[in-house]
Amino acid sequence: MADVPHPLNRRSFLVTTGLVAGTAAAVLPAGAAGAAGRAPGDLTTDPFTLGVASGDPDHDGFVLWTRLALDPLAEDGLGGMPAKAFQVSWEVAADERFSRIERRGTANARPEAAHSVHVELNGLRPGRDYWYRFRVGSHVSPVGRALTAPSPDSFGPDLMMAFVSCSQYEHGLFTSYRRLAEEHPDLILHLGDYQYEYKKGSYNIPGGNFRDHEGPETVTLAGYRQRHAQYKSDLDLQAAHQAAPWLVVWDDHETENNWAAEIPEANSDTPDPAAFRARRAAAFQAYYENMPLRRSSVPHGPQMQLYRRVRWGRLANFHMLDTRQYRDDQGCGDGYKDCPAAVDPARSITGDAQEKWLIDGFRRSTARWDVLGQQVFFAQRDNNAGPLKVTSMDSWDGYVASRDRITKGWVDAKVRNPVVLTGDVHAHWASDLKANFDDPASKTIGAELVCTSISTGGDGADSNPADHPFLKINPHLRFYNNQRGYVISRMGKDEMRSDFKTLPNVRTAGAQASTKATFVIEDRVPGVQQAYLRPLVSTKAARSQEDLIRETVENETKRP
Template identity: 80%
Template sequence: MADSARPLNRRAFLATSGLATSGLLTAVAVTGAPGTAHAAPRGRALPSDPFTLGVASGDPEPDGFVLWTRLALDPHAENGLGGMPARTVPVRWEVSSDSRFRRIDRRGTAAARPDAAHSVHVELNGLRPGRDYWYRFRVDGHVSPVGRTRTAPHPATFGPALAMAFVSCSQFEHGYFTAYRRLAEEHPDLVLHLGDYQYEYKKGVYTIPGGNVRDHEGPETVRLADYRLRHAQYKADRDLQAAHEAAPWLVVFDDHEVENNWAGYIPEEGSDTPSYDDFRARRAAAFQAYYENMPLRRRSIPAGPDMQVYRRVRWGRLASFHMLDTRQFRDDQGCGDGYKDCPAATDPKRSITGNEQEKWLLDGFRRSTARWDVLGQQVFFAQRDNTAGPVKKTSMDAWDGYAASRDRITKGWLDAKVRNPVVLTGDVHAHWASDLKADYDDPDSRTVGSELVCSSITSTGDGKDSDPADQPFLKINPHLRFYNNQRGYVLTTIGKEEMRADFRTLPTVRTPGADISTKATFVIEDRVPGVQQAYLRPYVSAKAAAQPDQELIRQTVRNETQP
């Protein structure tokens, strides 16, 4: 693609582009069936540790999970192939119910192939439900770090309370991944990553006040080699590796894994991707690299520019996680990006999920017997009007830009009598807690669900502590209950009687090693839709911050009395 290619106006993109597809790469599944050895030609022993990108696990089921690693002698190799030889490398794997591996429950060999960037995906089954397992890989005398993972409970049981954390938005340049390290130290049972795992920009394009903390390597990610290199740069970070080693992950992508604010086959407004074919090729490259670097099952192997990531994972009778894809099948953003008063936002024909995914989700609601139905998804679900006047201005990139789509999903869980619908969200680089309403324009409308939004791991830098009383969004939108603009994650405890959410925050990401603290805690009670603030640490001004911490105040506040 020529540097001088003129960016197209997003609205005219499809009208001026051809519809022919270009030749596209397809990701290769590298799996090890339980107890099966996959032979590979032996070459010279690798000269150094190939496990520089760590290990990971994901998509747990009652009898198994996916194990992942990717071999790289040099994570910073410009061709994105990690300095590996152009041959298949046999990788031995071991799984044990003992953290010291005194007894090996399962073992096998998988083939790390060059056409999959020497990534390995091992899908295991036949294990015991609701158990911790540990795993590791071996190549030529080199041993990987040990990862801990867990099987889901038996489908007929609740199992113990689930410690689940959810995260999003880790821009490498904007800070250190301390939040990932602190998350690992929480020892969760499950981690949900809700998108923007990596960012596409070249060095110096996406900057923050005070300057970026560190730099991206390579150009903006467009080609497969670019995406592979970018993932390798992120994966080489030891704090991120620690979070992957701590627990199984459920991952879904948002926009920056491909390009900012893309929608379907339409690139960002003002993108330098000049044609329909070019963007399909870019999407295919991004998806192949995403699969190669994530602990995903073979059902998610990309087919060119298409990839299956929406899926359902059941955690016994306790919870069903409906993991959504709000990028690949959406209609283009109405009236361009940003906050707008846009008639297209309420067009009933427009969708953020696409018809097939919407039907899948509504069917899941009807069939669900879970105590908690959790939507793991990318963009703000509740209405956020940013003007106090009669004119409504909302984000065209979020569910506000697809209001009819949101109404159909909400009606779906009401019609199905879903016991406890909870939406988990990333994207917006701040912590939020909100009630979901039957009618957002009527403050007295009944509450029909709950939304918890995690801040970013690093994106937009430190941010600052925030007094909710001074937050305009909370004044304009009374169903929005909490806001904080610091970096961190949300740690939840899901039990039969309630879901507790601790909003964890860091004072800085500009230097590594900061301590984590809880800014606020919210509870969602069984059969009581909406969020209830359970623990409140009063806002402390910068002047008062030098004084001893104020004592945490226990303050259970029910929805009907909450201001």
């Protein structure tokens, strides 16, 4: 069962429609689903333009999601749907042809929830593949694949797990999502920046943006709904959602660049606290409406319970963190700084309650792997070779004491294999996590794997990791690449083997993915070991150290 601070009793499967919890859906007799889903004649075109998704798998169930939209880009955010509820039928089968139906039911898609549907199921068999679909009248959705986790007392087979982040629609095609779907993963973690808030023309890349956002910068509920719909209309993204269940957490751009708790960014479109709380509430509601999340994450105004724990049998605990909603404001005006606030012991990136929940989870864990799915760079990255320590105030480097408490928590709990998974920075990285980052001889206590962006920043560039000054200044940093792509990992009892996948560009349809490097984390051997490095397509050895540092910093700078 997924572990949240206030777990729900889910003995029978539950249906939630948007933000409204409903009663248990009845199981329909064979052949009844089509009739139950028959809608009035005003849905003359396909309403499943945003695809389908599943998420938050447990050993006996998962969440199913869809959202009806006839005109996804409608300015009011309601997808061109009539202002009334529609009954949506759903089916879950043990085979792709739906010859062995396991469950049927109905749910209402209501206009106050942007006609989204969340179906929360349990009572299924552990460690199994399932297929699902929705129906409204004569319209049938695409088919999606979902999985249940192994039983709590079983390791199950090796887990094929992928993680991604940062898909900026304007900066390129979402081909990486398509290539990821073709890998047939069992689980996909999205670590934030699923969508971006900017209006057309305000976040540009060299050479010009590939395509444009619709609407103004997202501030209102209508705007966030429209933006999510624009992203969900992308067929490559839809393919990735159909391929496997997702675990999602946000970073900043699902609301606003570099926000912290109730504090907007310096040049915010909603600068006063009340306006920003209203913006948060709109962003959170739209996020829930468009993600396969359980009803434990239904938002309450500008508050949303997103951090949670998902267990994959005895193999892994996934501790999904929220490093935005409860953090102290970034120190020294944000950016890369030598900042006294970074080491203030009172400051936190998680907030006290989430920190205690996480450390308690470490103490109670019996899993082979404890995985933190989170947003911003965890390991230290000093970009100054001199005596000053210049680090990013938006990352864990800006909250050093908070990081120290978390790492001490897993060391004291004797966590067997701690692994941090990270997004945000638009580049691939791999690093050892040290007890003392300032001492290269310090004990290695864990590993961090960072995925590049799906599209943010445009094509990027291949480079020789050995030339990057960050790796020279910080010897615990072991790998860097600035192309677009994703990471896919095979997690077993003996090792976690991760392939860093890259694409040559995101401006050409049909680009193929290749493995740039492979890193292995062995059971009970903290840190990363490089297993494979592909010969470079092109080297950047002639670039100056200053250019490489500038590339990294600019790659992580959101607003121009």
